[in-house]
Amino acid sequence: MKKPPVDSQNYSKYLLENIDTRLSKIEKSLARLRLSDFVGATQQRKTRPEMVIVRPEVPFEGYNWYPTDGKMIWSGPAALTTLLISVDRADPKLCELNYLIPSKKIEFKSIFLDGASVNFQNEPEKGVLRFVIDADSSVTGETEFGFLVNTTVSAKLDNNSAQVFWVGFGLKTMTIAPSVK
Numbered sequence: 001m002k003k004p005p006v007d008s009q010n011y012s013k014y015l016l017e018n019i020d021t022r023l024s025k026i027e028k029s030l031a032r033l034r035l036s037d038f039v040g041a042t043q044q045r046k047t048r049p050e051m052v053i054v055r056p057e058v059p060f061e062g063y064n065w066y067p068t069d070g071k072m073i074w075s076g077p078a079a080l081t082t083l084l085i086s087v088d089r090a091d092p093k094l095c096e097l098n099y100l101i102p103s104k105k106i107e108f109k110s111i112f113l114d115g116a117s118v119n120f121q122n123e124p125e126k127g128v129l130r131f132v133i134d135a136d137s138s139v140t141g142e143t144e145f146g147f148l149v150n151t152t153v154s155a156k157l158d159n160n161s162a163q164v165f166w167v168g169f170g171l172k173t174m175t176i177a178p179s180v181k
Contacts, residue, residue, distance in 0.1 A: 112146030
């Protein structure tokens with residue numbers, strides 16, 4: 001059905017109706033987008049694995065890591081190193097870090113989850129560090145892990161090379177598994 005031509009007296013009424021119609025369409029689109037974002041976040045949360053194992057040979061996102069030799073990846077040159085990992089945060093998790101330090105001078109000072117400091121247990125003689133990741137269902141993106149050591153030291157990462165690097169610790173594996181707190 002074709003609308004009659006708009007004369008000058010009805011033009012303002014026509015504009016208001018047109019604007020109302022457009023706003024209604026925009027509001028409906030926004031409502032669908034918000035609903036799809038929520039559904040997408042819920043589905044993403046459901047598809048995250050219950051257990052995550054970080055290994056040097058599998059690439060991951062983070063800062064202050066040297067290239068891996070496949071057996072270990074070294075932190076450095078800065079004292080703070082980060083990892084970004086998709087973790088299902090619906091329930092508490094236990095995180096266990098297996099590491100190597102090149103010098104007894106190096107100590108873990110702090111562990112951070114999304115910028116907040118967490119308590120941890122360290123067994124330097126075994127090269128094992130553990131901490132609990134509290135449940136937080138509001139986390140829909142990746143979790144940022146931060147590892148702060150007191151210092152870095154110069155070390156050769158390859159016996160066949162003369163190149164020296166400033167390193168903190170060597171990451172062998174990091175396992176994140178379901179836990180009861």
